[in-house]
Amino acid sequence: MSADLQSLADAVRAGERPALARAVTLVESTRPDHRADANALLDELSAGSQNAKPTIRIGLSGTPGVGKSTFIEALGLHLVDAGHRVAVLAVDPSSARTGGSILGDKTRMAQLVQRPEAYIRPTAAMGNLGGVARRTAEVIQLTEAAGYDVVLVETVGVGQSEAAVADITDLFVLLVAPAGGDDLQGIKRGVMELIDVLVVNKADGDLTSTANHTASDYGNALSLLRPRRGTTPPPVLQCSALEHRGIAEVWNAVETTWSELVASGQLDTIRAEQRLGTLDRGVKDALISALEQGSAIEPERLALEEAVRSGARSPASAAAELAARILSQR
Helix, strand or coil, X not given: CCHHHHHHHHHHHCCCHHHHHHHHXXXXXXXXXXXXXXXXXXXXXXXXXXXXXXXXXXXXXXXXCCCHHHHHHHHHHHHHHCCCCEEEEEEECCXXXXXXXXXXXXXXXXXXXXXXXXXXXXXECCCCCCCCCCCHHHHHHHHHHCCCCEEEEECCCCXXXXXXXXXXXXXXXXXXXXXXXXXXXXXXXXXXXXXXXXXXXXXXXXXXXXXXXXXXXXXXXXXXXXXCCCCCCCCEEECECCCCECHHHHHHHHHHHHHHHHHHCHHHHHHHXXXXXXXXXXXXXXXXXXXXXXXXXHHHHHHHHHHHHHCCCCHHHHHHHHHHHHHHCC
């Protein structure tokens, strides 16, 4: 490990925000030389981390417009006021045409971004499916090494299949809006089966009564599903992130559920599964990178692509042949 990387690792451990920002940029880079340095940095920061007190990793999702950023800011302010250090990893959608992303979460969390106890990092999804970015799991590791004891991961905006955040966090919180669903909507499989806490946001003003009905509908629906953990359905709570009402109750529910995971030993199993999942994704990413950078088989790849484009070869058989040629070069 180079002296520069060791210096960066030490600065991250010391909680220096500029160093954390540089480390995140390095880990998110797709350059081959950066990948090697990023892996060395992550290995260094992993040393001794298993003996540290575990942080609370929370995934937060919901449909666009449900008020995720407002809720996260209200929750983040509540947590830093209680003495926590909070990292917010906000994943923004990327343009399907240009690949660009607005990355406006710092603007939407204007109060929280001013707090020295909070670190907000927006990241573009860059076409990655599942609601999170490709390196979100690794960035979680960096923020924890920097001393942040609560990590909030905000997804792009969830649909029934955009639940990858549940695989890299300890608890999954789903936000819904008043009148955002009824019993039938709530019974849908997919994301509803993964939640640990459900929160009806925007329970204020003229929507207060509607929020009560929505909470009741989802509570009834969740009672018909097998809980993700244990035998008790996930709690259904209401809050107004705009008015900062109900935030403490939501955090109490999250903290209680997380404490039960720790006491029962389930958290150790969850963390092991998270690490193995990150390993699996890393292997797939490495194979894809090998394909993209495999200059030795470039002529064969181009020929196969042309055969598929013209219909002379099926995509399945061409993929199998290309994979075999990649492996034969290793």
